[in-house]
Amino acid sequence: MTSRRVFFLTPGVAAATLAAVPKRRQDLPTPALIVELDKFEANLAKMAGHLKQSGLGFRPHAKTHKTAEIAKLCEKAGAVGSCAAKLSEAIALADGGARGLLITTAVIGRDKIAQGIALAKRRPDTIFVIDHTQNADDWDAAARAAGLRVNLALDLWVGRRTGILCGEPSLALARHVSRLKNVRLQGLQAYSGPSSHTRPFEKRVAATQQAMGEAVETRALIERDGIACNWLSGGSTGTWNIDPSIKGITELQPGSFMFMDIDYRRIGAQGAEEFHDFQQSLFVIATVVSRPKPEMAVIDGGFKAFATDRGYGPELRHRPEIKFSFGGDEHGVLTDSGAKVGDRLEFLVPHCDPTVNLYDTIYAVRGDIVEAAWPVSARGKSQ
Amino acid sequence: MTSRRVFFLTPGVAAATLAAVPKRRQDLPTPALIVELDKFEANLAKMAGHLKQSGLGFRPHAKTHKTAEIAKLCEKAGAVGSCAAKLSEAIALADGGARGLLITTAVIGRDKIAQGIALAKRRPDTIFVIDHTQNADDWDAAARAAGLRVNLALDLWVGRRTGILCGEPSLALARHVSRLKNVRLQGLQAYSGPSSHTRPFEKRVAATQQAMGEAVETRALIERDGIACNWLSGGSTGTWNIDPSIKGITELQPGSFMFMDIDYRRIGAQGAEEFHDFQQSLFVIATVVSRPKPEMAVIDGGFKAFATDRGYGPELRHRPEIKFSFGGDEHGVLTDSGAKVGDRLEFLVPHCDPTVNLYDTIYAVRGDIVEAAWPVSARGKSQ
Numbered sequence: 001m002t003s004r005r006v007f008f009l010t011p012g013v014a015a016a017t018l019a020a021v022p023k024r025r026q027d028l029p030t031p032a033l034i035v036e037l038d039k040f041e042a043n044l045a046k047m048a049g050h051l052k053q054s055g056l057g058f059r060p061h062a063k064t065h066k067t068a069e070i071a072k073l074c075e076k077a078g079a080v081g082s083c084a085a086k087l088s089e090a091i092a093l094a095d096g097g098a099r100g101l102l103i104t105t106a107v108i109g110r111d112k113i114a115q116g117i118a119l120a121k122r123r124p125d126t127i128f129v130i131d132h133t134q135n136a137d138d139w140d141a142a143a144r145a146a147g148l149r150v151n152l153a154l155d156l157w158v159g160r161r162t163g164i165l166c167g168e169p170s171l172a173l174a175r176h177v178s179r180l181k182n183v184r185l186q187g188l189q190a191y192s193g194p195s196s197h198t199r200p201f202e203k204r205v206a207a208t209q210q211a212m213g214e215a216v217e218t219r220a221l222i223e224r225d226g227i228a229c230n231w232l233s234g235g236s237t238g239t240w241n242i243d244p245s246i247k248g249i250t251e252l253q254p255g256s257f258m259f260m261d262i263d264y265r266r267i268g269a270q271g272a273e274e275f276h277d278f279q280q281s282l283f284v285i286a287t288v289v290s291r292p293k294p295e296m297a298v299i300d301g302g303f304k305a306f307a308t309d310r311g312y313g314p315e316l317r318h319r320p321e322i323k324f325s326f327g328g329d330e331h332g333v334l335t336d337s338g339a340k341v342g343d344r345l346e347f348l349v350p351h352c353d354p355t356v357n358l359y360d361t362i363y364a365v366r367g368d369i370v371e372a373a374w375p376v377s378a379r380g381k382s383q
Numbered sequence: 384m385t386s387r388r389v390f391f392l393t394p395g396v397a398a399a400t401l402a403a404v405p406k407r408r409q410d411l412p413t414p415a416l417i418v419e420l421d422k423f424e425a426n427l428a429k430m431a432g433h434l435k436q437s438g439l440g441f442r443p444h445a446k447t448h449k450t451a452e453i454a455k456l457c458e459k460a461g462a463v464g465s466c467a468a469k470l471s472e473a474i475a476l477a478d479g480g481a482r483g484l485l486i487t488t489a490v491i492g493r494d495k496i497a498q499g500i501a502l503a504k505r506r507p508d509t510i511f512v513i514d515h516t517q518n519a520d521d522w523d524a525a526a527r528a529a530g531l532r533v534n535l536a537l538d539l540w541v542g543r544r545t546g547i548l549c550g551e552p553s554l555a556l557a558r559h560v561s562r563l564k565n566v567r568l569q570g571l572q573a574y575s576g577p578s579s580h581t582r583p584f585e586k587r588v589a590a591t592q593q594a595m596g597e598a599v600e601t602r603a604l605i606e607r608d609g610i611a612c613n614w615l616s617g618g619s620t621g622t623w624n625i626d627p628s629i630k631g632i633t634e635l636q637p638g639s640f641m642f643m644d645i646d647y648r649r650i651g652a653q654g655a656e657e658f659h660d661f662q663q664s665l666f667v668i669a670t671v672v673s674r675p676k677p678e679m680a681v682i683d684g685g686f687k688a689f690a691t692d693r694g695y696g697p698e699l700r701h702r703p704e705i706k707f708s709f710g711g712d713e714h715g716v717l718t719d720s721g722a723k724v725g726d727r728l729e730f731l732v733p734h735c736d737p738t739v740n741l742y743d744t745i746y747a748v749r750g751d752i753v754e755a756a757w758p759v760s761a762r763g764k765s766q
Binding site: 022029031032086105106108109111112132155160161162163164193287288289291292293298300301305307308309326327329330331342353354357360379380382383 | 709
């Protein structure tokens with residue numbers, strides 16, 4: 001049997017990495033992070049089709065996958081590019097061939113701005129966000145010295161994380177940016193973290209309309225001032241079917257939809273307790289390595305195999321009733337699962353983004369076949 | 384000013400890595416993981432001196448640092464070698480020049496045992512643990528095919544994680560191993576996770592005596608059966624000054640003492656609320672990247688910069704009263720700290736082992752000088 005699709009790795013990495021990659025799912029060394037391609041591709045096609053139909057740009061957030069190969073697959077599916085949480089993540093993605101990068105956190109400090117200028121030189125479509133006049137001035141000075149014009153977007157505070165307050169403070173910053181010669185105002189970014197996880201669905205709709213409504217009003221305020229501002233990027237997996245109804249948003253930046261996780265499943269959906277708009281495509285395979293007592297099966301995955309930020313552990317696939325507890329950095333304990341030493345078990349992860357960030361490789365599988373080993377090339381790039 | 388000490392990196396890695404390493408602490412790109420060498424060296428000297436004086440072997444656990452350079456510094460300080468949590472971690476350490484490796488989790492599966500045999504070939508002092516007759520037979524068969532004799536130790540269950548029950552079950556397994564031709568019974572391993580974190584100190588003493596007492600009795604039981612068993616490895620940072628009083632333990636495998644963290648500080652000490660037997664040497668430097676509101680300062684470190692398994696976040700150095708909360712994967716929020724955008728702040732980490740596992744590099748600093756950039760060469764090696 002031949003594999004149905006070939007994925008190309010970053011040149012230079014391919015030979016060394018692939019040489020040691022098992023060809024069959026059952027031979028992957030555990031703990032192993034896998035993505036089931038059929039489900040992953042369906043998720044990507046669903047989101048891309050939905051946004052195309054809604055007339056919205058699609059710039060999926062690469063903080064979820066940190067993998068240049070996936071960024072390029074998203075581009076093939078219609079994405080205008082990828083978001084990156086941090087500058088070093090964007091650089092790693094660009095090194096692997098990704099385009100259209102939006103860095104969603106302000107880049108602060110002389111050395112990092114110098115690196116950002118170098119990135120803008122080779123990828124003129126890169127967009128950086130700012131929420132502070134000093135940072136805008138720093139970009140302008142560095143761009144002038146390099147003979148460039150850099151794309152800046154205002155990062156708006158809409159209830160979580162970072163950004164400048166909507167309304168007058170944003171207008172003042174937009175005016176400031178519009179007067180600078182070596183930067184170009186791309187538009188606005190507004191990420192409403194809290195609304196993406198608000199449940200039930202009706203409350204999520206209200207929270208999103210409230211948060212993104214402020215961003216849309218701010219865009220109108222800036223435009224009424226005579227400043228071009230025809231771009232507003234925001235949204236998430238949780239609000240994918242809410243944002244399109246908010247007139248004024250031009251682009252979505254969801255990430256988790258391609259993999260899904262227990263956390264997102266729990267946010268609920270329209271008329272449903274659980275969110276199944278996208279399929280769980282990401283799993284960790286682990287092996288039972290010890291059975292100290294009849295009622296315990298110890299697997300080879302703990303804090304270093306599963307993200308712990310949700311406060312709960314992974315879920316045994318197809319057997320949600322089995323109780324998992326962490327057994328420290330390297331182990332997990334299952335009760336009453338009937339598993340024997342050597343058994344390989346698959347788990348849904350609590351939270352996909354920080355789980356992916358623990359692994360060097362995502363194995364892309366279709367059925368029993370390992371079709372590719374994608375280096376998580378921006379793993380650990382949080383700078 | 385010249386640096387007082389030079390650390391050598393793995394050949395081949397040095398040039399590429401060091402080329403980009405800033406020479407001054409204030410220039411490290413954040414979030415940056417640093418170790419203060421004066422404190423780290425004092426911790427190492429204190430533990431090594433204590434164990435030498437106690438007549439105990441010192442095999443520090445590399446799951447804490449995952450760094451071949453540190454394993455070799457431990458050897459220079461008198462360690463007989465290093466523990467590794469998993470086979471792939473041990474292989475990465477061996478690749479970097481580490482010796483005397485004890486893999487503290489059973490190695491399960493044909494492919495992994497084949498890799499273990501390859502490791503044993505180039506490092507005959509490697510020790511593997513088992514807790515199961517089938518696994519012992521698998522090692523014996525693989526060693527026979529390779530023309531080797533492999534060192535196996537019994538992993539005893541003493542209240543956490545993995546292992547075979549003490550007493551008769553362990554004796555039966557020891558007898559089984561002693562009859563196999565291509566393995567050699569090294570002795571016993573007993574790691575009592577729960578007792579390392581029991582507080583107050585008096586209860587920790589009792590818990591340790593109880594757990595390790597069973598291991599010592601099991602060793603005597605096996606020896607009375609005529610089977611040589613003169614090696615018993617166990618212990619942790621929390622029990623470093625308790626284990627030496629338990630006759631029959633021959634070697635300690637502490638890890639966290641070299642770095643320390645908030646979690647270990649909280650276990651308390653003899654007559655003290657906090658455990659300060661070793662100094663905090665590990666810190667994360669982060670930068671304030673946004674101040675959306677006067678009472679908030681947002682730093683560039685979140686779930687991907689600090690381990691989250693303890694349920695609490697990092698602590699601002701010298702200012703424990705400042706409240707930190709996670710702002711998602713990439714950000715943390717400080718309240719009322721007075722910090723401005725661009726300020727660099729240093730943090731104590733909640734839990735050192737899984738925090739180190741998030742970083743590709745540990746910067747070794749002395750005062751303002753970056754003396755070395757150690758690749759975390761076994762990072763992500765949980766297989």
